[in-house]
Amino acid sequence: MSGHSKWHNIQVRKGKQDKMRANVFTKMARLITIAARAGGGDPDANFALRLAIEKARAANTPKDNIERAIKRGTGELADSAALEEILYEGFAPGGAAVLVEAVTDNKTRTVSDLKHIFANHGGALAGPGNVQWQFERQGVVRLGLDEKSKIKDQRSDFELKLIEAGADDLVESEYGLEILCPVDKLQSILGVIKSLQLQPDDSGIEWVAKEAIKVEPALALQVEKLVEALDANDDVKAVYTNANF
Numbered sequence: 001m002s003g004h005s006k007w008h009n010i011q012v013r014k015g016k017q018d019k020m021r022a023n024v025f026t027k028m029a030r031l032i033t034i035a036a037r038a039g040g041g042d043p044d045a046n047f048a049l050r051l052a053i054e055k056a057r058a059a060n061t062p063k064d065n066i067e068r069a070i071k072r073g074t075g076e077l078a079d080s081a082a083l084e085e086i087l088y089e090g091f092a093p094g095g096a097a098v099l100v101e102a103v104t105d106n107k108t109r110t111v112s113d114l115k116h117i118f119a120n121h122g123g124a125l126a127g128p129g130n131v132q133w134q135f136e137r138q139g140v141v142r143l144g145l146d147e148k149s150k151i152k153d154q155r156s157d158f159e160l161k162l163i164e165a166g167a168d169d170l171v172e173s174e175y176g177l178e179i180l181c182p183v184d185k186l187q188s189i190l191g192v193i194k195s196l197q198l199q200p201d202d203s204g205i206e207w208v209a210k211e212a213i214k215v216e217p218a219l220a221l222q223v224e225k226l227v228e229a230l231d232a233n234d235d236v237k238a239v240y241t242n243a244n245f
Contacts, residue, residue: 026234028056029069030103034083036073047187049073051204058202085237088114089131092226093122094219096243097131099207104235113233121226134242135207138168139186141179141193144201148176151196158196165192176201180208209242 031052039046043053049070056066071077086107088100098118104110115125151158159170166185171178181189183205193200215223223243230239 023232023234024059025061025065027103027237028052028059028061029065029072030083031237032056032066032069033073034085034103036070037075037083038073041070041074041076055202055204086110087132088125089128090114090118090125091123091131092219092241092243093222094215094243096213096215096219096223096241097134097209098123098226098230099132099135099240100230101207101237101239102235103237110233110235113235114230117229117233118226121229122222123226132207134211135209135240137183138206138208139181139183139189139204140206140208141181141186141189141203142176142201143179143193143198144176147198147201150198161192161196162189165189206238207240209240211242212244213242215243 032049035046035049035052039048041049043050053066056069068077083103083105084107086102086104088102088111090098090100092098100114102110102114111125118125162170162179165181165188167179167181167189169180171180179189179193186203186205190200190203220243223241227239227241230236
């Protein structure tokens with residue numbers, strides 16, 4: 001099993017994201033609210049909510065913030081905002097494709113902000129359908145190096161269990177293991193991971209580039225800065241690109 005790992009792109013931005021703690025808490029709360037609104041406030045019965053809560057805890061989001069976000073989603077709090085999920089498409093410098101998942105209570109503000117960010121970094125916001133076809137929706141589970149080391153003596157059995165659970169690909173990199181699967185198999189894959197007492201660094205449903213493109217060093221820095229600027233926006237849930245830098 002092999003493929004392209006996006007962990008380099010993720011690790012490049014992680015340190016800067018960690019410094020924006022209040023920004024991260026806002027994003028996590030919105031994810032929880034959206035998930036609770038769609039499937040109810042019980043994480044045992046709402047897989048999307050359980051994933052959102054796990055992400056929030058991994059980001060050290062305070063328990064009170066998580067509980068308030070759930071209540072906003074279920075309508076228990078009067079200040080519940082009319083949040084909406086929107087997918088925006090664009091091009092980075094050099095033509096690399098960019099997908100931006102946003103959660104917003106003001107589409108006019110969000111699209112204006114994103115247009116400004118793209119323009120300031122040599123890119124451009126595009127219309128629906130311009131780049132989405134270059135990505136596919138997949139479940140993703142990432143195991144860090146410490147967790148990877150725990151299965152070295154049972155690697156074949158581990159891979160077999162993942163394949164039986166529906167995994168499409170297992171990507172090994174300097175950061176660990178990245179498991180890709182169809183969206184409807186993510187819960188089964190996580191079941192295998194947890195049955196082996198492994199703790200994922202990250203898991204969720206993402207837009208995965210069908211084919212990564214190599215970006216020249218001069219352009220790579222510009223693409224990286226664009227992605228960082230998009231990530232820093234409060235309305236942005238996640239940013240994906242097919243650029244490999």
